[in-house]
Amino acid sequence: MATFKDFRNDVKPNWCPGCGDFSVQAAIQRAAANVGLVPENLAVISGIGCSGRISGYINSYGFHGIHGRALPIAQGVKMANRDLTVIASGGDGDGFAIGMGHTVHAIRRNLDITYIVMDNQIYGLTKGQTSPRSAMGFKTKSTPAGSIEPAISPMEMALTVGATFVAQSFSTDLKDLVALIEAGIKHKGFSLINVFSPCVTYNKVNTYDWFKENLTKLSDIEGYDPSSREMAMQTLMKYNGLVTGLIYQDTERPSYQDLIPGYSEEPLAKADLNLDQAHFDKLVAEFM
Numbered sequence: 001m002a003t004f005k006d007f008r009n010d011v012k013p014n015w016c017p018g019c020g021d022f023s024v025q026a027a028i029q030r031a032a033a034n035v036g037l038v039p040e041n042l043a044v045i046s047g048i049g050c051s052g053r054i055s056g057y058i059n060s061y062g063f064h065g066i067h068g069r070a071l072p073i074a075q076g077v078k079m080a081n082r083d084l085t086v087i088a089s090g091g092d093g094d095g096f097a098i099g100m101g102h103t104v105h106a107i108r109r110n111l112d113i114t115y116i117v118m119d120n121q122i123y124g125l126t127k128g129q130t131s132p133r134s135a136m137g138f139k140t141k142s143t144p145a146g147s148i149e150p151a152i153s154p155m156e157m158a159l160t161v162g163a164t165f166v167a168q169s170f171s172t173d174l175k176d177l178v179a180l181i182e183a184g185i186k187h188k189g190f191s192l193i194n195v196f197s198p199c200v201t202y203n204k205v206n207t208y209d210w211f212k213e214n215l216t217k218l219s220d221i222e223g224y225d226p227s228s229r230e231m232a233m234q235t236l237m238k239y240n241g242l243v244t245g246l247i248y249q250d251t252e253r254p255s256y257q258d259l260i261p262g263y264s265e266e267p268l269a270k271a272d273l274n275l276d277q278a279h280f281d282k283l284v285a286e287f288m
């Protein structure tokens, strides 16, 4: 059986000391081992950003894609090889700005993959511009007088577009984060896990202390029921999205792959795709 050490490689992360993304990397490695995966069964697909580098720091199959495009690639990987556990990952800019269209449709499509967003409320890699997760009034080089746009609420967005698994965590809550990633991997459908992962270099507002002061654990809210979409939405609105834990899970809805007529049990990646000459000629003739 693999341990989290088997998911380590020799690449030294070049994140700034103290960046929240270190814990997310460790959490993915631990969760993968805890659910019984081996590196050959896991694919980590990422977009572009500091957070996007994560796919290079985990010993598994990996693909460092292009900005905002982790999800189309991850869905393609899962469709071609349903035997792989697929984790897509990236920053809040990657998933909720340039990649938002993909995020919305991947959520409602409900393919069996786990999407982990490292949400630092800023663009880290490009040296600190406002992201769609930055609060109104947030000052950066791109909004020197303060942002005049309200922040997007990704958890509420996910609930409105038909999500079947919505969770949120804080990078220092390693135990909770590992448990949520495990639950996301086991969920039969699309799981979205938004992780508050502070950028210590450029975001001087949403710091570790700020999150500690402002986050509420759902496990501390009496009677919270993650099977109730209504309660999930009300709670998110009440706490301005600043809750951690399993927000919502629908265990009934089948995944995309379970619904496609004729979708083969045999992964496309393992199928013999060679065409003999007669079939090839027939195909060409059809298009002539």
Ligand SMILES: Cc1ncc(C[n+]2csc(CCOP(=O)(O)OP(=O)(O)O)c2C)c(N)n1
Binding pocket: 048, 049, 050, 051, 052, 067, 090, 091, 092, 093, 094, 095, 098, 118, 120, 122, 123, 124, 125, 126, 131, 199
């Ligand atoms: C098509 C495209 N547009 C813009 C960029 C520039 N760019 C690279 S990363 C990034 C945003 C990074 O922020 P985020 O996704 O939140 O990740 P972080 O670096 O904060 O982890 C941008 C705008 C790019 N690489 N490609």
Ligand code: SF4
Binding pocket: 014, 015, 016, 018, 019, 020, 021, 050, 051, 120, 124, 125, 198, 199, 200, 201, 202
């Ligand atoms: S710039 Fe921010 S997000 Fe990027 S590695 Fe440094 S602390 Fe992390």
